[in-house]
Amino acid sequence: MRRLIAPTALALVLVAIAGALGAWQLRAWQERRAAEARDLTQLAPVPLTDVMGPDDPFPGTDLGRPVSITGEWLPQGAFYVSGRESEGRDGLWLVVPLAVGAATEPAVPVVVGWTPAEDAALVPTGTGEVTGWLQPPEGNLSVDDDPTDDVVPQLRTADAIQRVDNDLYSAYVVATTPAAGLEAATLDSLPEVGTFTALRNLLYALEWWVFGAFAAFVWWRWVRDEKATERVTDSPS
Structure with a gap:
């Protein structure tokens, strides 16, 4: 043994x-x-410029991160994104570009809220301060049935940039607090774990x-x- x-x-x-x-x-x-798969949505907001620059690709590791922006609203570039629901109701997102800093600086599209119908009176103007969740531009094979109106099927940079003279960030922000007269928009994208x-x-x-x-x-x-x-x-x- x-x-x-x-x-x-x-x-x-x-x-x-x-x-x-x-x-x-x-x-x-x-x-x-x-x-x-971490959920960044509950972190303290950081300035958008600390996360990405206007010429940077979307930072995938910051998906859903709260960011803060101060700048000038560009109401002439406002548009709506169709097919968005709120508590089971079909409606639209109101998106308004916010120039980061001065009105001539690059802008980021901001989803300022949800509305059941188009209403130009809801578009914010002047100086804006926004806190919201950072999201990547949308994009699939959806077709804009009427390019002449202010309603698009997806929040794509290619559509948004045609409405303003400013350069745009490769991202958009969903405001945590909706603009006056609007309901809060739903956050669509959070990180998913790859196989x-x-x-x-x-x-x-x-x-x-x-x-x-x-x-x-x-x-x-x-x-x-x-x-x-x-x-x-x-x-x-």
Whole structure:
């Protein structure tokens, strides 16, 4: 039996190490997926210019982050986005570009609220201060049936930029507090976890656990063979 002590101790060490490393990789997998799916909407607002510049692509890691903007409303660039619901009612988003800083600076489209019908009197003017959630431009194969009106099917940068002389940020903001006479718009986009996010960590965890199981199997086979050999040796001739 003394011959079993060293192999058994070695097997226990290998299984423990493999189990611990597998658990470590599993935690890394879980943490990376949680980080990608994190909900930023409850964080304190930061200035939009701290998150992105007017020429920057949309920062995917900041999807849903609250941002603050101070600038000048561009009411001539206001438009509506159709097909938006509020408590089961069909309506529109009212979107107004807000120049970040002076009226000639690049602007960001701001969803200032939801309305059941078009109403030009609801468009804000003058200096604006907005806190809202950062969102990426929309875009699919939806077709604008009437390019001559102020209603579009999606909030696309390509549509918005035709209405103002300013450059536009590659993003839009959903105001947390609606403009006067409007209802709050619903936040559409939050991060989703990709299927293959941190998959390597999960595979490493499985690999370590398989190694630990293999070490335990080898130990079991060795012990079984040793005992069988002892029985043969101890049996009378």
